[in-house]
Amino acid sequence: MKIETLGDAWYHDAKVWMACAYGKREGLKTIRECGFQKTLDLETLICTRGWDFPLAMLATRLRCPHCGSRQIRVVWNFPSLDKRGAAAVGPRGRGYIGARTRWG
Numbered sequence: 001m002k003i004e005t006l007g008d009a010w011y012h013d014a015k016v017w018m019a020c021a022y023g024k025r026e027g028l029k030t031i032r033e034c035g036f037q038k039t040l041d042l043e044t045l046i047c048t049r050g051w052d053f054p055l056a057m058l059a060t061r062l063r064c065p066h067c068g069s070r071q072i073r074v075v076w077n078f079p080s081l082d083k084r085g086a087a088a089v090g091p092r093g094r095g096y097i098g099a100r101t102r103w104g
């Protein structure tokens with residue numbers, strides 16, 4: 001079962017939240033971490049982006065309202081099909097875990 005679009009996530013009753021990933025460093029300076037987090041409303045996302053919008057691209061379209069950073073982590077949770085809980089879906093996706101071979 002592949003979940004690639006907002007429509008797929010909606011079908012699986014997914015929960016989604018964003019976290020600002022703006023780090024502790026700016027060049028050589030140490031700065032305060034932003035730490036902004038927000039639960040996102042999937043219905044609104046579908047209204048603004050459409051059913052076919054890829055989940056992996058969502059992080060690239062978000063911006064932190066506190067610090068203006070575009071470094072955003074998006075975390076998806078699919079309670080209906082994954083007991084392991086939250087899964088980060090980003091440009092690199094979850095492929096790494098799945099690509100490991102059985103028994104080496």
Ligand SMILES: [Zn+2]
Pocket residue numbers: 020021022034035036064065066067068069
């Ligand atoms: Zn921020």
